[in-house]
Amino acid sequence: MSSKTMRLNLKIWRQKGPKANGKMVDYTLNEVNPEMSFLEMMDVLNQQLVERGDEPVAFDHDCREGICGMCSMFINGRAHGPMTGTTTCQLHMRHFNDGDTIVIEPWRASAFPVIKDLMVDRSAFDRIIQAGGYISVNTGSAPDANALPIPKENADMAFDAATCIGCGACVATCKNASAMLFVGAKVSQLSLLPQGQPEREERAIRMVEQMDKEGFGNCTNTGACEVECPKGISIENIARMNREYLRAKLVQK
Amino acid sequence: MSVLNSKIPAGPLADKWKNHKNSIRLVNPANKRSIDVIVVGTGLAGASAAASLAEMGYKVKAFCFQDSPRRAHSIAAQGGINAAKNYRNDGDSVHRLFYDTIKGGDYRSREANVHRLAEVSVNIIDQCVAQGVPFAREYGGLLDNRSFGGVQVSRTFYAKGQTGQQLLLGAYSALSRQVSVGQVKMYHRHEMLDVVMVEGKARGIIARNLVTGELERHSAHAVLLCTGGYGNVFFLSTNAMGSNVTATWKAHRKGAFFANPSFTQIHPTCIPVSGDYQSKLTLMSESLRNDGRIWVPKKQNDERRPVDIPEDERDYYLERRYPAFGNLVPRDVASRAAKERCDAGYGVGQSKMAVYLDYASAIQRYGTLEANKLGEIQPSAQRITELGTQVVASKYGNLFEMYAKITGDNPYETPMRIYPAVHYTMGGLWVDYNLMSNLPGLFVLGEANFSDHGANRLGASALMQGLADGYFVVPYTLGDYLADDIRTGSISTQDPAFDEAERSVQDQINRLMSIGGSKSVDYFHKALGKIMWDKCGMARSEEGLKQAISEIQALREEFYAQVRVPGSANEMNPELEKAIRVADFLELGELMCYDALNRNESCGGHFREEYQTEDGEALRDDENFAYVAAWEYGQGKAPILHKEDLNFENVKPSTRSYK
Structure with missing residues (x-):
């Protein structure tokens, strides 16, 4: 454990509101402890900004455990920063060096408009789930949980897809701002489970249509989403979604 | 006589819930369409309640302060969810889950509530599996279990270390389905800042749109607070950064009693x-x-x-x-x-x-x-x-x-x-058996209420309680209350009670914005957290608690003289959001100390140094403290204590021994 502190040069995107023009602003931060998380470093900066009468940098964050999916910074050209399998809140300053310049921007995609500074509006993801990312079962009508055995392998694959935290790193990192990893993960989870079969076709079609309507781009198989996904969601899920969509179109009544 | 009526149904413990369900009033499907319900918070309790009520036909408005209902902090629960399924053939039963929870809570919870929780636990697992929640399975394709602290059976269902995430996403998907059909109107990035009481009933809320800063009025026939716990009063906790007490504290200021506030779980x-x-x-x-x-x-x-x-x-x-x-x-x-x-x-x-x-x-x-x-x-x-x-x-x-x-x-x-x-707060707003607070029409679910965990919560029981309240309790009990409202018609937001509530919220915001001091909100939050951790944390004493009360009072004065909230109120302003929350924590912290001071015993998570056995174990005092301490807001003076006696008819309180 090193107790040596660092001095950092930060270049941060500042934008007053959704319609305002934004710009990069330079800040210098001294005495950054390598044991801090990235967001704690931002807290220290904000604390200093408040104390000297400036406006702190607005950014989304909540659980700080890498699971809620709220944090969303583009750090040195990478979604959630330099480490793989890591959300911004779980990124620690020990991965940076004294004297580094760090460029911090919001997710950039036309389907994710900036609200303020580093905060963006990701409600498009909610609308995609609303279009079909569920199994239609009313409370109280479920059969016994063990009535339907599910092969462990399928359950595990469904789980792996279901770990998506909806942060939007896949969109932010994709040159086409495609949301296919996000959509593919949900389509896969539900199509792999027997409970998801009755609505399988309708779900694939409706979710893909909503995704297109929101203005997300297409997938050109560069695979950047898989690399940047903090939960390691595989692009196999995109392939499965494409198969599900094709199948649905073929059998559509 | 106590002003508190717990409304626990008569009859044998195991039949109470069944008989109650069979005898309470219903609202017919056509009438549900003309009834509005507000649900604040979209974690396990809120999302499951909003989805279930919408499925039944009520018109629901749901609110969360995050950018999506899927972010609620239930998502961070790791280990699992209990259910008395006895799939392991290891002797588990509804009674054992009930008994373990009562004992684990150190005999400071209501028997009837806990038994109901154990009964519906089995339905929760069924419901979640049907929604597509990918619980861990064995090679035979059936569900796997593991064991948790304080019990000797394996009854915990799990999805790796992400059980909360998977359960929340299940509830979120059910909620999303109701949003898509228009039964739920979802308000994200909105924070409730007051509850509106019209003629003695909870009839709406004042919410702040966090993106624009506008104050909005929303009316309904009933208001459900599913806003989680208040562990962030300690500044450092395992709660999410945004977790706060504001919704329940505002309700407390409007007259809702706060029960056992000092019962805090240190994980x-x-x-x-x-x-x-x-x-x-x-x-x-x-x-x-x-x-x-x-x-x-x-x-x-x-x-x-x-x-x-x-x-x-x-x-x-x-x-x-x-x-x-x-x-x-x-x-x-x-x-x-x-x-x-x-x-x-x-x-x-x-x-x-x-x-x-x-x-x-x-x-x-x-x-x-x-x-x-x-x-x-x-x-x-x-x-x-x-x-x-x-x-x-x-x-x-x-x-x-x-x-x-x-x-x-x-x-x-x-x-x-x-x-x-x-980690968790067992205390919360006081509710009766129907999960209604002492304010008519104000229901409180999940961690936000005090009801099921007594003085200590067992592992894998928070997810169980949140979903029990939302999926299987409130859909019944709310109908009984709303049966009186089928002819009421929609509630006007022009009522003077809305004017008055909005004005008081606006006044508070203006006050905070105009202080213009030199210290950040976090400075005060950290100072409060330190007082709470040192004097109202894992070990408490009369002397320390008395000191804490005066230190918190002084800190609160300093806050209103020295805090600096930058920016304006008419825009996205995270510092203002924090300031409003910390102002409430500064009042709650004091109440927690009063509660801890009042309870001259040690039980569960509440450990008073003066009351311990020779080998350092908690020394409970059932003769004098087998009650729920429900506090009425003091309106600037000391809070007023109301007691609800706990009657143990089925389990005899004994000294907990895990030796």
């Missing part, structure tokens, strides 16, 4: 504090105590690396003190035992405020089993470690990764360092 296995910049603490799931062993060196200030300390120089203090339950004692017991060792000078790590959670022997045990399974004869030590590591990774991989990311250490090779941290 034994969290990653220790590393510096004063620390913003939150991270939990390592209790499920790790299934296989991990907790120890400290037998020698004080032992500077050796943990792997260099031989077996006979280690003190596995939980196994030593509590042989029957060992590392799986309940949370309050495990936390105090860790504090005791560290205070006595046996702590480890730089701060000396940590103990080891060691997986070395589990890796060896699993490695040997796995080698046997694979038919490998006389495997090398290296091979056993390799196989054992794989098994441990498959069970706890994400937790180990998280630990490695935060600390920079590899927990497969060196023991984890852990220390207790604030």
